[in-house]
Amino acid sequence: MNGAGGAARRVIPIRNAAAPAGLQRRRLAWQAGFFVLFVLAPVFDLFRYDLNAGHAWLLGMEWRLGLDDFIAGRIGAGEAASNVLLRLFLPLLAGAALFLGVARRWGRLYCGWLCPHFSVVETINTLMLRASGKPSLWEKEILPPWQPDGRPRRTDRRWWLLVVPAAVAFALCWAVVLLTYLLPPAEVYGNLWRAAPTRNQALFIGAATVVLSLEFLFARHLFCRYACAVGLFQSLIWIGNRDAMVVGFQRARGAACNDCLPDRQAACDMVCPMRLNPRNIKRHMFTCTQCGQCLSACAESQATNPDGPLLHWVAADAARRNEAGFRPGNRLADERDN
Numbered sequence: 001m002n003g004a005g006g007a008a009r010r011v012i013p014i015r016n017a018a019a020p021a022g023l024q025r026r027r028l029a030w031q032a033g034f035f036v037l038f039v040l041a042p043v044f045d046l047f048r049y050d051l052n053a054g055h056a057w058l059l060g061m062e063w064r065l066g067l068d069d070f071i072a073g074r075i076g077a078g079e080a081a082s083n084v085l086l087r088l089f090l091p092l093l094a095g096a097a098l099f100l101g102v103a104r105r106w107g108r109l110y111c112g113w114l115c116p117h118f119s120v121v122e123t124i125n126t127l128m129l130r131a132s133g134k135p136s137l138w139e140k141e142i143l144p145p146w147q148p149d150g151r152p153r154r155t156d157r158r159w160w161l162l163v164v165p166a167a168v169a170f171a172l173c174w175a176v177v178l179l180t181y182l183l184p185p186a187e188v189y190g191n192l193w194r195a196a197p198t199r200n201q202a203l204f205i206g207a208a209t210v211v212l213s214l215e216f217l218f219a220r221h222l223f224c225r226y227a228c229a230v231g232l233f234q235s236l237i238w239i240g241n242r243d244a245m246v247v248g249f250q251r252a253r254g255a256a257c258n259d260c261l262p263d264r265q266a267a268c269d270m271v272c273p274m275r276l277n278p279r280n281i282k283r284h285m286f287t288c289t290q291c292g293q294c295l296s297a298c299a300e301s302q303a304t305n306p307d308g309p310l311l312h313w314v315a316a317d318a319a320r321r322n323e324a325g326f327r328p329g330n331r332l333a334d335e336r337d338n
Contacts (some may be wrong), residue, residue: 112289131159148297171212248314
């Protein structure tokens with residue numbers, strides 16, 4: 001492969017990489033656990049809405065708004081309005097406040113550490129990278145063929161044999177699980193086990209599988225960046241908080257990026273699943289998911305550097321100072337290639 005000689009000139013041994021490796025293992029465990037919760041929540045009535053019964057389930061209990069009593073004339077309009085306020089709007093507002101409070105301080109933490117869609121994004125990205133050298137079909141150029149530790153990364157077109165089946169399998173899984181949030185899971189899974197879903201069930205699963213397959217194959221991170229309302233609201237509230245946690249770059253040591261990888265490539269740029277430059281200013285990191293892959297890659301690439309990695313999570317005053325390093329005219333102004 002092109003550049004293989006560069007690997008011979010400088011292969012960086014993995015040393016003191018336990019911390020970043022541990023970070024990604026913990027993140028993978030959180031993602032896997034939440035994906036399992038996403039699949040099993042309807043099964044155990046932890047959270048779902050039953051179209052057949054006309055009410056929701058929450059933590060194994062029926063969750064009704066009390067409107068049946070109003071329709072039957074057993075309660076008045078005032079009590080019905082109070083029920084809707086207490087049982088619907090206040091819980092939703094409390095949940096939204098908690099969610100946005102976390103986002104204000106830590107950014108799109110949900111996206112990078114919990115979201116079951118983002119775990120699919122990263123999985124398909126990895127498979128495509130192994131098949132083509134690009135994490136998505138829309139990447140303009142093949143990424144430099146290096147791993148963060150300096151070893152050459154090899155591609156093999158045979159991985160394409162897994163890309164499409166994986167995308168379709170994830171899409172089918174999502175379609176079935178989404179249906180169980182609307183209909184009794186025992187009915188849905190029972191019908192599938194007997195290969196006898198109802199017409200509406202088959203239409204829903206078939207249409208959702210096709211749409212999600214196309215999204216997983218062609219628009220994964222593009223959906224996360226431009227179309228996901230959950231991610232957008234997290235980003236909006238995070239970007240307005242100058243003290244929020246952000247990836248900080250030690251710009252005074254920027255020259256160390258010159259030999260981060262062979263051929264003057266930066267490991268952190270290669271690994272970002274949202275295709276961001278982690279050394280950029282915060283407003284250009286609007287869709288950062290706080291996955292920490294850039295931090296892990298930097299730590300691996302700088303494993304032999306006694307000064308350690310150049311990327312760290314920073315917050316409060318450190319986050320403000322990190323942003324100040326990008327003032328126009330500053331001699332440490334950002335240069336992508338340093």
